[in-house]
Amino acid sequence: AQSVTQLDSQVPVFEEAPVELRCNYSSSVSVYLFWYVQYPNQGLQLLLKYLSGSTLVKGINGFEAEFNKSQTSFHLRKPSVHISDTAEYFCAVSEGRGSTLGRLYFGRGTQLTVWP
Amino acid sequence: ETGVTQSPTHLIKTRGQQVTLRCSSQSGHNTVSWYQQALGQGPQFIFQYYREEENGRGNFPPRFSGLQFPNYSSELNVNALELDDSALYLCASSIQRTSGRYEQFFGPGTRLTVL
Secondary structure: OOOEEOOOOEEEEEOOOOEEOOOEEEEOOEEEEEEEOOOOOOOOOOEEEEOEEEEEEHHHHHHHEEOOOOOOOEEEEEOOHHHHHHHEEOOOOEEEEEEEEEEEEEEEEEEEEEOO | OOOEEEEOEEEEEEEOOEEEEEEOOOOOOOOEEEEEEOOOOEEEEEEEEEOOOEEEEEEEEEEEEEEEEEEEEEEEEEEOHHHHOOEEEEEEEEEEEEOEEEEEEEEEEEEEEEO
């Protein structure tokens, strides 16, 4: 089974500062990696995903993540955060299973709070 | 807008009752997965359906069951509700494009409260 560890449950940061949300996974096979954002009382919105190719993935809202296979990490970064980035962020991993995308394994989430 | 809708948005039930949650996916999305997200937790995989057959199940008891229909809609049924079933239930539909890449989209969720 796979597992995902989000190393920080809460990350407070001031507006316009850079931020990194850390994610490590355990898997013995090739995986697909995702970051989702969840605003209060809403569903999950995909920020970015790594399926193959370049290890640096750019997503929406200025976020990017780097896949590091040797360290089994997929950390999320943004060079300058805004108050509107305040939300819960989830890292997830999945295996492709032929013609279907397998189940997603989620981390426990990181609450990013941006202060003015 | 993901093209995945769920109904109802909120629901209140009492212990022992049964509930049916619904999800409508985009045309062509032949895979649907259901997740349970308890308060303060990450989503947990309940099960997945592919072309109307169960294609994987997480660590949930048999009172959690599902159906997928040819019109790309699906249902999650929970019998004998327990207080711990209170959660946000998320539906996700996915498709593999001709390029081989997967696309997956989540619905907004149904908030179930069991009293």
